[in-house]
Amino acid sequence: MFKTLKGMQDFLPEEMGFWKEMETKIHRIVSIYGYQEIRTPLLEETELFARSIGASTDVVEMEMFSFEDQGGTSMTLRPEATASVIRAYLEHHMGHGNPLVKVYCMGPMFRHERPQKGRFRQFHQINLEAIGLSDPWVDVEVIEVLMKICEGLGIPEPKLFLNSVGDRKCRPSYREKLVTYLRSKKDNLCQNCIRRTETNPLRVFDCKVESCQAALTKAPLIIDDLCSECLKHFEQVKAGLTELGIHFDIHPRLVRGLNYYTRTAFEVTGSGLGSQNAVGGGGRYDGLAQELGGEETPAIGFAMGLERLRLIAKNLNPSLPLNILFLPLESNTVLIAQKLSQELRKQVFAQDLQKISVDLYTGSQSVKSALRYANKKDSHYTVLLGSEEEKRKIASIKDLRDGKQHEVPFSELTSWFFKHVKS
Ligand code: AMP
Secondary structure, three states, rough: OOOOOOOOOOOOOHHHHHHHHHHHHHHHHHHHHHHHHHOOOOOEEHHHHHHHHHOOOOOHHHOOOOOEOOOEEEEEEEEEEEHHHHHHHHHHHOOOOOOOOEEEEEEEEEEEOOOOOOOOOOEEEEEEEEOOOOOOOHHHHHHHHHHHHHHHHHOOOOOEEEEEEEOOOHHHHHHHHHHHHHHHHHOOOOOOHHHHHOOOHHHHHHHOOOHHHOOOOOOOOOOHOOOHHHHHHHHHHHHHHHOOOOOEOOOOOOOOOOOEEEEEEEEOOOOOOOOOOEEEEEEEEOOHHHHHOOOOOOEEEEEEHHHHHHOOOOOOOOOOOEEEEEEEEEEEHHHHHHHHHHHHHHHHHHOOOOEEEEEEEOOOOOHHHHHHHHHHOOOOOOEEEEEHHHHHEEEEEEEEOOOEEEEEHHHHHHHHHHHHHHO
16 A cells, blocks of 8 residues: 655545635735735756755755756755745746735645654645835734734744844854854764854754753854844834734844845744744845845745644634535436536525535435435435435425425425525
């Protein structure tokens, strides 16, 4: 028997109701803020991710699903969406005549990580980007949307952590200081961090190894080394959040995994997730568009993991559609059952009744199997059609909730259902 690949999962029909409701709520919240949906391919040139995320990040070094296609081009299943969105923004000149492009996308991402609770190799994200302005109010709005999603889904105890990681002006000198410090602590660092000291020193803050964390207690912090512009930006973001009543904690060691962040960096955690408790995070990435060959374009965005949201969201209560099940009891009544169900579906469709499904089960010569099917579909009504019913042109309807039977002429079936279903 074949099985799903490690770190990948099937979403069965029982689960999909929750996902659809979650996605619908998210679509609604972000569109209220004026964000429009964009969809980009799952496959991109490997170089796009290497250039944007940074060649020395864990994602690019170890976690990408990459392969060469038949023409020898190295391709990668997207590990995140921002690089693709900026690629699309530049490719389609979306910024021409539009000073602020507000877009979002939802879909699967792929990272070759060690699977555990809340961590998969194929997972889904809502990814939101505001491209074009460096204004701190945009940062505030983006963070507000993230918090609204948490609120709308009922994420327990969402906590917002905020930091500034500086920009091209102030980060290089800070980086030097940090590298000097880390080299002096080399004997206490794990092998990974010794390597990171030279390739991607800020990432050392993310190391989970205790001795590394202990070695970092006196490490210089970027927040103490911000240039005046970055500091001003940070103060304005904090003031804006406070103004909106959004509580946050400053987390001076929050650096986030991807290289492209500048200035504002943030993360939100929720309770009930265990060690993988980040439900989302993001930041400003003012240099990315230029890195990808475009003009300098300030931008900010976030990504939230849908699996993690689904695991802890309290406000998801999907209801099944009301199911009307046609059961031809003999093979010679299948045709009439088909016709009647088709007519009913046509009307359901015409009246746009989203919450009704009209089902036909042709295995009902065996009553047991018919009942099993009705049970599985949680049917509300069965419409029994035997030879007797066909002869009298009357359907026997059973309301499975109250057990009552009704005899309804074929010609009145649709209006009968509409009357009963609406009441
Ligand atoms: P990142 O793109 O790494 O900033 O991650 C943003 C969010 O995506 C995280 O806060 C998680 O909720 C989610 N996420 C990231 N990686 C995984 C993964 N391997 N499995 C499930 N969710 C993930």
